[in-house]
Amino acid sequence: MELSTQLKSLADKINQLKDKIETEESTKHAFVLPFINILGYDTFNPTEVVPEFTADIGLKKGEKVDYAIIQDGAPILIIECKNWKEKLSVHNSQLFRYFHVTKTRFALLTNGISYQFFTDLDEKNKMDPKPFLEFEITSLKDNVINEIAKFHKSSFDVNHIVSNASALKYIQEIRKQINDELSNPSNEFAKLFANKVYSGRLTEKVMEEFKDLVQKGFNQFISDKINDRLKAALTKESQQQEEQIETSTEESKINTSEEELEAYKIVVAILRRKLPTSRIVSRDTQSYFGILLDDNNRKPLCRLHLNGGKKYIGLFNTDKTEVRQSIQTIDDIYLFEKELLETVGGYEKE
Structure with missing residues (x-):
């Protein structure tokens, strides 16, 4: 503890x-x-x-x-x-x-x-x-x-x-x-500020007034600072809530199809020769169905583009640049077995 x-x-x-x-x-x-x-x-x-x-x-x-x-x-x-x-x-x-x-x-x-x-x-x-x-x-x-x-x-x-x-x-x-000093300003403390803002003679009466003014000025200053901090905190919280809502909205637009899940199973079947299945992770987005190594965005294995008029598999070279290859059906993914396994091999060398 x-x-x-x-x-x-x-x-x-x-x-x-x-x-x-x-x-x-x-x-x-x-x-x-x-x-x-x-x-x-x-x-x-x-x-x-x-x-x-x-x-x-x-x-x-x-x-x-x-x-x-x-x-x-x-x-x-x-x-x-x-x-x-x-x-x-x-x-x-x-x-x-x-x-x-x-x-x-x-x-x-x-x-x-x-x-x-x-x-x-x-x-x-x-x-x-x-x-x-x-x-x-x-x-x-x-x-x-x-x-x-x-x-x-x-x-x-x-x-x-x-x-x-x-x-x-x-x-x-x-x-x-x-x-x-903030609770009960001394003459020296009040005089420090009076000298900077008051051009007249600092009589006893003036100093008594300034002691009150200095106290009020500091209280207002502190209050403003606290309010500014609260506003900043509330604004930050509001922004975070908006970001969460936007993320939630984006996620709600994602609809993983049966075809994408079947395609994912094919990729897993190919890659499990070199990897345990627990390391092959899917992550669906609005524009593509991604398959990652260790759920790491910096280690993409491939991307499946299956929701448009044409179907593609996105493969990654050594520079991690996506190269799309056209496929007619998800069974065509087996044609790219060599490329998928080479991608895995590249990560193993890192």
Whole structure:
């Protein structure tokens, strides 16, 4: 089962169970351990997933982090868990202490629904105050799933994750800033646009007006973009439906005659000396009855033109150019046995 499907199943389970989960311990077992398992780590193997991992700090002994994922005898990810009802920001300092003494490059703070991944981009061996990856498992997007996949046991690479973490961290912060500015534009943000479109003096009153105008302008811009995408998607869908209708109409005009089916049987009888019958495939069209090798348009064996006033068999030379030969009845197809078998031989040499 692919990662996205497993995460979706866990999200559904969380939505069903969370109101019945009361304690931190229950949160771990119902929400966090399944997530670790989805990442490919054996939660029943104490050499791979260590519960209550010791993280002694100086003279303070017996400090433990909830889980540590171990690779080659060393922790690669430490995990601190909280009750799903608790907010995570309050607990950063605790994980910060654990991070320093365990020598890991990654730390995860989670309440089973919200996940915050940390590393040491700002200062080596010192956990950054802000996560480089943050999400809620109940509302995952494809780009986030791609980042989660990097922590899977089958693809875990410390250097690859760290090199990408910096970009993730800043993109995440930029997205937050954009959201804040669109919700409540700052003076600096409004002034950026006011300077470009307003030639008068930017008084306090003018700036208040522009903050409102900038917000409305951006909302309208985003709305237009969404509508354009929807129109494009609907137009594409409509075109696909029209193409399907046209194809269906064309197919409905095709009427395979008994004579064409009998002729096909003759061709099969000739070619089965070199080919299994399963590889000799017929495909009727409005203008001719085609016979193909392996149902491949690029490998025509012959074409039968039997519905007009005169009857023809279309044979193919080495250049795959059709050469029509007149026939009186379908029994005349036997006269072209040599040419048909040579066509097969040509494909066998490719």
